[in-house]
Amino acid sequence: MIISVASGKGGTGKTTVAASLASVKDNCVYIDCDVEEPNGHLLLNPKIDFEEKVYKKLPQIDYNKCDFCGKCVEVCEFNALINLKFEIILFEEMCHWCGSCKYFCPAKAITDREKEIGVLRCGSVNEHLIFADGILKIGEISSVPLIKELKKKVIKEKINIIDSPPGTSCAMIESVKDSDFCILVTESTPFGLSDLKIAADVLNEIGIPFGVIINKYKPEFKEMENYLNDNMMDILLKIPFDRKIAEDYSKGILPVFNNNELKNAFAGLINNLKTTKVPEKTDV
Ligand code: SF4
Numbered sequence: 001m002i003i004s005v006a007s008g009k010g011g012t013g014k015t016t017v018a019a020s021l022a023s024v025k026d027n028c029v030y031i032d033c034d035v036e037e038p039n040g041h042l043l044l045n046p047k048i049d050f051e052e053k054v055y056k057k058l059p060q061i062d063y064n065k066c067d068f069c070g071k072c073v074e075v076c077e078f079n080a081l082i083n084l085k086f087e088i089i090l091f092e093e094m095c096h097w098c099g100s101c102k103y104f105c106p107a108k109a110i111t112d113r114e115k116e117i118g119v120l121r122c123g124s125v126n127e128h129l130i131f132a133d134g135i136l137k138i139g140e141i142s143s144v145p146l147i148k149e150l151k152k153k154v155i156k157e158k159i160n161i162i163d164s165p166p167g168t169s170c171a172m173i174e175s176v177k178d179s180d181f182c183i184l185v186t187e188s189t190p191f192g193l194s195d196l197k198i199a200a201d202v203l204n205e206i207g208i209p210f211g212v213i214i215n216k217y218k219p220e221f222k223e224m225e226n227y228l229n230d231n232m233m234d235i236l237l238k239i240p241f242d243r244k245i246a247e248d249y250s251k252g253i254l255p256v257f258n259n260n261e262l263k264n265a266f267a268g269l270i271n272n273l274k275t276t277k278v279p280e281k282t283d284v
């Protein structure tokens with residue numbers, strides 16, 4: 001099964017949750033799709049076995065065939081092309097490689113070329129946990145092609161934990177789509193609630209079932225639970241604000257290694273997801 005872990009905003013503890021889930025059960029694969037700022041490796045300390053370069057496609061114009069008719073500029077929805085009548089300028093950052101320009105070019109003057117956008121790393125944490133992450137090259141505007149390649153590391157027979165980028169951009173949607181279930185990690189603050197609402201709307205829109213973990217839980221912030229109850233959203237886990245958890249995190253130690261209650265809660269959560277996909281509420 002595929003469980004994605006996402007959050008409307010950064011800093012909620014999403015990676016800690018994702019890495020903890022992957023660590024408490026055997027037979028897991030952890031895939032860090034937060035390729036602009038991967039930090040799952042800091043908590044899991046994997047042994048990297050191999051790296052591979054990842055490329056994206058861009059259009060290449062053959063000026064021996066091009067007659068500057070301008071059709072490619074006309075069909076480009078992303079305004080990535082300009083026709084100077086003696087040269088077609090491509091703004092690489094704006095090209096989404098939709099292929100329209102190539103498809104519609106009457107002179108068949110457009111072919112593909114490849115551009116390196118980052119690296120993908122694979123390895124293992126131990127015999128029970130396979131690890132993969134990606135590092136997007138600085139200056140690359142879209143992480144989606146790299147995330148697509150990373151998701152090919154999903155192993156159907158295992159429990160796959162996808163650590164999504166924060167926010168609700170294309171990168172988040174690419175990471176969570178195809179998941180059996182998504183865990184949204186939030187925190188007991190107005191910002192946390194605001195961004196949670198946006199993330200929940202996105203998941204509803206793309207039809208992925210989800211539940212919520214409230215990290216750094218503060219019971220006095222009632223608005224969070226009111227919103228979740230009013231909208232019939234499952235609270236999977238409440239992790240209280242705890243100085244020891246923060247200290248462990250700052251040393252790169254997963255809190256589940258020092259906290260049996262938390263470890264059991266995460267293991268129970270995965271078990272529930274495996275059997276029902278509608279997990280019961282757990283308090284720590
Ligand atoms: S559509 Fe083809 S022939 Fe026309 S300007 Fe573009 S590349 Fe040149």
Ligand code: SF4
Nearest residue numbers: 076095096098099101
């Ligand atoms: S591949 Fe698509 S986005 Fe890129 S230049 Fe061609 S039409 Fe525009």
